Amino acid sequence: MPELPEVQTVVNQIKPILIHKTVESITPVWPKVFHNFTSEKAQQKIKRGRIIDVSRRAKFIIIKFTENIIAIHLRMTGKLYLLRDHETLSKYTTAYFTLKNGGKLIFDDVRKFGRIYLYKNTGPIDERHGPEPLEKSFTSKILINLIKSKKRNIKALLLDQSMIAGLGNIYADESLWKSKIHPNSLSHKIPKKRIENLYKNIKIILTNAIEQNGTTIIDFSVNGKSGKYTNELKVYGKRDIKCFNCNNHIIKIRVAGRGTYICSKCQKKYK
DNA sequence: AGGCGTTCCTGGGGGC
DNA sequence: TGCCCCCAGGAACGCC
Numbered sequence: 001m002p003e004l005p006e007v008q009t010v011v012n013q014i015k016p017i018l019i020h021k022t023v024e025s026i027t028p029v030w031p032k033v034f035h036n037f038t039s040e041k042a043q044q045k046i047k048r049g050r051i052i053d054v055s056r057r058a059k060f061i062i063i064k065f066t067e068n069i070i071a072i073h074l075r076m077t078g079k080l081y082l083l084r085d086h087e088t089l090s091k092y093t094t095a096y097f098t099l100k101n102g103g104k105l106i107f108d109d110v111r112k113f114g115r116i117y118l119y120k121n122t123g124p125i126d127e128r129h130g131p132e133p134l135e136k137s138f139t140s141k142i143l144i145n146l147i148k149s150k151k152r153n154i155k156a157l158l159l160d161q162s163m164i165a166g167l168g169n170i171y172a173d174e175s176l177w178k179s180k181i182h183p184n185s186l187s188h189k190i191p192k193k194r195i196e197n198l199y200k201n202i203k204i205i206l207t208n209a210i211e212q213n214g215t216t217i218i219d220f221s222v223n224g225k226s227g228k229y230t231n232e233l234k235v236y237g238k239r240d241i242k243c244f245n246c247n248n249h250i251i252k253i254r255v256a257g258r259g260t261y262i263c264s265k266c267q268k269k270y271k
Numbered sequence: 272a273g274g275c276g277t278t279c280c281t282g283g284g285g286g287c
Numbered sequence: 288t289g290c291c292c293c294c295a296g297g298a299a300c301g302c303c
Contacts, residue, residue, distance in 0.1 A: 001296065032279090059297085075297055077281085111280045113297070152273065161298075168297075257275075258296075 002074040004133070004166030005209035007059050009227060010080050012210075014105070015054040017082055018063070022050050022100035026070070026116075030094040033107070035115040045118060046070065048100070057122050058129045058165035071117040071125060072107065078114030081106055129165040133202050140199040147187045147195050154190065155183035156256035166206070170215055170236045173261050175202045177235040182269035183255040183262060189270040208232060235261040 002010070026042045028034050034042065049065040056062065061080060063070040072080060083089070083104045089096070090108050095116060097105040107114065119125070130146070131138045146163055147154070157163050158172040167175070176183050179198040181190060190198075209215060214227030215236075235243075238250040243263035253260050 003297095073297085075279095076295080109280095110282070111296085113280065150272085156274080159297085 001076050003168035006214035007056050008210050009214040011056045018051050024098040024100050026097050028095045033094040035117050037118040075113035077110040079108040130163045140196050143199045144195045150187045152187045154185045154187050169258050173236045182267040185270040
């Protein structure tokens with residue numbers, strides 16, 4: 001399940017290859033993959049468009065053209081990679097971009113949750129997303145204010161993209177474990193000091209994960225290479241394994257409708 | 272306000 | 288071995 005570090009990894013990998021390339025066309029293999037536009041509209045807006053930048057906002061991959069952007073959300077099983085002309089399409093391809101001078105940018109998605117969006121700019125995405133946790137402007141004060149101003153389950157809050165952008169199930173669990181906060185804590189009951197610690201840990205964990213090219217769970221990979229952060233995980237997927245901090249065993253519970261891994265001894269529940 | 276259920280999807284794991 | 292059932296989950300949406 002691609003989260004901020006995995007999406008950033010994809011961007012880092014494809015940006016040098018895509019930048020300044022011209023997109024001849026975008027083809028939907030599975031019709032519903034275009035979320036807010038049609039093939040005709042894509043032809044009209046993107047045809048022979050030159051890619052001027054590739055970046056990330058929240059969990060979206062942003063491909064910038066002169067007048068428009070294409071935003072791609074990988075959701076659970078989406079993959080984006082380059083394919084040479086002689087190579088065959090995977091059975092899971094839901095869309096592809098034909099590049100001028102050869103090659104295709106492939107969007108594969110086994111579960112078909114991933115979508116492609118066409119916008120003028122990132123405005124519509126910015127509107128429904130909170131701050132970027134790795135931006136300098138995202139201060140501990142902002143996180144404290146965010147968490148203290150809500151009376152919510154902390155894990156649900158961290159997963160809510162309109163609160164903070166980019167965290168998903170894996171990094172929310174890892175961040176809460178490292179910060180010794182139980183995911184069923186109520187946000188406004190968490191002490192300021194704990195939130196400051198959580199703030200630091202979110203930054204550390206996301207930064208390290210990007211350096212390791214993300215986490216490979218199920219089948220996220222970039223050009224066949226696995227993300228090495230899988231080796232750094234401390235709680236996610238570690239059911240019955242001994243906690244790195246104490247001798248307690250990691251358990252799996254359900255929080256905010258998600259499978260959640262915790263050390264019930266280390267992580268304090270603020271209620 | 273916020274929690275919860277539902278929807279979208281399909282591979283794969285568990286049970287028998 | 289094979290078949291069926293059900294689960295996993297990010298985000299949007301409706302309901303209470």
